[in-house]
Each structure stands twice: as C-alpha cells, then as structure tokens.
C-alpha cells in the first residue's frame with residue numbers, strides 16, 4: 154500500500170457497523186426514549202479501542218495493543234483553524250513555562266518551589282507547609298475545571314494544552330523541518346542507511362535533545378534558583394539530585410514526545426480511561442457525519458454522486474493521515490481521540506477542494522448529530538444542569554481561594570506553654586510562667602515583632618534570653634492599650650520563622666490561684682517602625698497556691 158493510499162477495506166465494514174449503531178440509537182430517540190437520562194444510559198458514546206472485540210477477548214486486545222505500539226504513525230501536516238488554535242496554545246503554554254522561572258519579584262525568583270526549605274515563593278507570597286489549604290483549593294479548582302471543560306467539549310485539554318500534545322507538536326515540527334512531510338519521512342525510514350539518512354537523523358535528534366534539555370533545565374529551575382542553576386550547568390557543577398532530575402525530565406520529554414507520542418494518550422494516560430463518565434450526549438466531540446458521508450467512495454467530479462448512491466466522503470483517508478493517534482474518526486467516537494480537530498481541518502480542506510459544504514467532520518454533540526440540530530441548538534444544549542453545577546462550584550471555590558489569599562496573614566504566632574514548669578514564685582512577690590513562641594514571617598520583608606501580653610493586671614513580658622531582643626520601637630509607639638510596662642522586640646528575617654522562650658510575670662495578688670486566660674499580643678512592624686499587623690494568640694497563666 155502506498156503511503157497515501159486510501160484506508161483498507163475494513164474501514165467500510167466498520168463504518169457500516171457504526172451506521173447501524175447510529176441508526177439504532179436514532180430509532181430509540183424517535184421511539185420516545187430521548188429523555189436526557191435515557192439517552193445518557195442507552196446511547197453513551199462507544200469509547201472503546203478501534204476495532205476492539207469485547208473486553209472478554211483479552212488476548213485479542215493485547216495483540217491489538219502490541220500491534221498498535223509497533224506501528225509507527227507518520228502524521229501528515231495540516232493547516233486550518235484548529236491547527237492555528239493548537240499553535241497558539243503551544244506558544245502560550247511554552248512562553249509561560251520557559252519565561253516564569255526567569256521573572257524576579259522583591260529581588261528573588263518570582264516563582265520558586267524551595268522543597269528543601271519547605272517554602273514556596275509565588276510572586277511575593279511565601280507559602281509554608283501550613284498553607285497546604287491553598288494547594289488543596291487549587292487542585293480542587295483544577296479538577297473541577299477539567300470536569301467542566303470535558304462536559305462541554307470532551308478532551309479539549311488533551312488536544313490543545315496537555316504537555317504531551319504540546320511537546321509532540323514541537324517535536325513533530327522539528328521532524329518535518331529535518332526529514333520532510335509524511336511521504337518523505339516514510340521513504341527515509343524505508344531507505345537503507347546512507348550518509349544523508351544519518352545526517353538527517355542526527356540533526357533531528359540533536360534538535361530534539363536541545364528542546365528536551367531546555368525543558369529539563371527549566372523544570373528544575375522551578376525548584377532551585379534558575380540563574381545559579383544556569384551557572385552550575387555551564388560549569389558542570391550540578392549536584393547529584395540536580396543531575397538526576399535534569400536528565401530524567403529531559404529524557405522523559407525526548408522519549409514521550411519523540412517516540413511514545415500517541416501511545417501515551419492511548420495506553421498510559423488515565424484521563425482517557427475515565428473521561429467516558431464525564432461526557433454525555435450533549436458534549437461537543439469531534440464527529441463524522443455518517444448520514445451525510447456514507448456510503449463513501451471515489452467519484453468523478455462530473456457526475457452527481459448522489460445519483461450514484463454515494464455520500465459526501467470521497468474516502469481519501471486524509472483525515473486518518475493527519476490524526477496524531479492514528480485513528481479513523483469515521484468508525485465512530487473512540488477513546489483514543491484527543492479532540493485535536495486535525496481531521497476537521499483536513500476534511501474541510503478536502504470539502505473545499507471538491508466544492509462540497511464543510512463540516513463532514515465537525516465538533517458537535519451526539520444529540521446534535523442524531524437529531525440534526527443546528528449549531529445554535531447544539532450550543533443551547535451546552536448549558537445543562539451538569540455544566541451549570543460545575544460552573545457554580547468553580548465560582549464558589551475560586552471566590553474562596555481569592556478571598557483566602559487576599560486576607561492571608563503574613564505573620565503567624567503559636568504559643569506553647571512550658572509544660573515542665575507551671576507557675577513559680579520569684580522575687581518581689583511575682584509569679585512567673587514560661588512559654589515558647591513560634592513566630593513565622595510569611596512575607597518577603599524582615600519584621601520587627603513587639604511581644605506583649607494582656608489578661609491580668611501588672612502582666613509583664615521578657616525574653617528568657619535577653620540578647621535576642623532588638624530595640625527599634627519604643628513601647629509608646631504602639632497604639633494598643635495593653636497592661637505591660639515594656640515591650641521586648643525581636644527581628645524575624647524575611648520568609649523565616651523563629652522560636653523563642655518568653656517569660657511572663659504577674660504580681661501574686663493579681664488573681665486567685667488557678668489557671669487564668671491571657672493573650673499574647675504580637676505586633677508586626679516594618680524596619681521603619683510602621684505598625685502593620687497585630688496577632689492575638691490565646692494561652693493561660695497559672696497562679697500557684
């Protein structure tokens with residue numbers, strides 16, 4: 154079979170089967186079974202491997218999978234609206250990925266996930282392990298976003314923004330530039346080894362490795378300062394873990410985008426497996442209009458193909474040749490389809506050339522196809538309860554996330570009582586309690602903290618180790634009315650925490666014996682003395698018998 158020859162005859166048989174299935178589903182709809190729930194349960198899209206036998210035939214499925222893995226796909230290049238969208242997403246996602254680690258904010262790398270120090274720096278924010286709630290919210294929003302977009306338009310993420318798709322696009326672009334388009338690549342692979350073939354292959358792999366290396370380097374640049382990494386890479390002084398992740402990520406990019414390609418989508422990606430529960434008959438998916446296209450076949454332009462009993466599909470197989478996962482969309486919706494729209498672009502070009510209306514393959518819903526709905530009607534069906542619920546939940550979660558971030562305090566104080574010593578009598582008729590204060594500065598500036606306490610008359614505060622105190626603020630500069638006579642101050646460096654032993658004293662006659670509620674009042678001040686934040690933390694003061 155020549156590289157560009159039409160698809161084998163089995164296609165026709167399968168297409169007939171699809172037509173029959175479609176007709177059956179259509180009959181069900183017209184027979185009054187077209188309630189949304191009935192439709193969802195009775196005519197769910199046949200998400201199954203191309204040509205696969207029932208699941209019980211395991212050996213056949215395995216054989217099919219092995220055959221698929223061995224068969225290299227030579228994707229034909231395609232132009233058109235959806236190809237342009239893909240290009241736009243490739244550019245956009247890669248611009249963000251490669252540029253962000255080089256941005257700076259407050260003199261520090263703007264986005265840095267410092268796993269060693271257990272701190273995430275994100276555009277002036279410092280997140281600690283205690284801030285895991287933000288990550289949880291972000292993951293929930295992402296998951297809901299995936300549900301929402303899948304309910305609306307199937308595997309939109311896979312086709313346009315998934316890293317596997319994006320890097321495969323980049324690698325295939327390099328492949329086309331070095332080896333030529335589909336036919337040239339097939340001929341090159343079939344040709345015996347020669348100097349030219351070696352040169353072309355080496356050039357392609359060298360360029361692939363440059364992209365893979367750049368990707369690996371950028372990836373670890375999110376976890377270690379990228380400028381220092383750059384110098385370390387140039388001088389070959391990476392640490393062992395840096396080498397490991399650099400090589401691992403580079404190799405993974407090279408292998409996945411250069412060799413595995415569609416196999417990742419078909420056999421490794423879990424999303425492909427569970428998406429079938431997220432789509433319904435109103436989801437927009439790439440669909441071949443069987444009623445219009447069949448029976449397919451070659452025809453002369455001069456004769457009326459309808460008179461010959463032919464449909465609009467000329468059986469050119471170009472839609473199969475441009476498919477990155479190598480499937481024939483005319484056999485019905487399959488779980489390997491990543492919704493990239495390449496076959497839509499390709500078929501539209503064919504239709505344009507032979508002066509047929511476009512849209513033989515198009516983004517539409519199963520209901521739209523069966524009930525022959527207009528584009529407006531299909532769009533109207535997109536706003537269904539599932540989509541509205543996902544959208545409302547997303548809105549709520551995003552609002553919570555934004556509010557939580559906006560009102561997030563940059564100073565945290567935890568008070569731990571010294572359990573080894575409750576209250577003890579000291580000189581001058583005073584009672585002393587000891588505490589440990591853990592203070593966390595989650596801002597990008599150093600803070601001077603004034604430590605006070607309130608809750609008992611005559612309560613005073615001092616550090617167990619007076620040498621830790623700094624004296625940048627005078628007590629009267631604090632605008633709080635707390636019952637202390639002086640406020641010890643301590644400096645906490647930017648994005649750091651400090652644990653200090655603090656001693657509270659109160660006159661013996663300030664309260665009866667027993668436990669008394671008190672509050673530590675910690676005031677954060679910038680080095681210029683500007684009071685910015687006050688944190689009250691509850692504790693207790695023990696007055697002994």
Ligand code: SF4
Nearest residue numbers: 466467469470472500
């Ligand atoms: S590109 Fe269009 S006309 Fe050609 S085989 Fe595919 S569906 Fe038929």
Ligand code: SF4
Nearest residue numbers: 476490491493494496
């Ligand atoms: S069938 Fe069409 S939309 Fe689906 S993966 Fe292949 S080219 Fe992309």
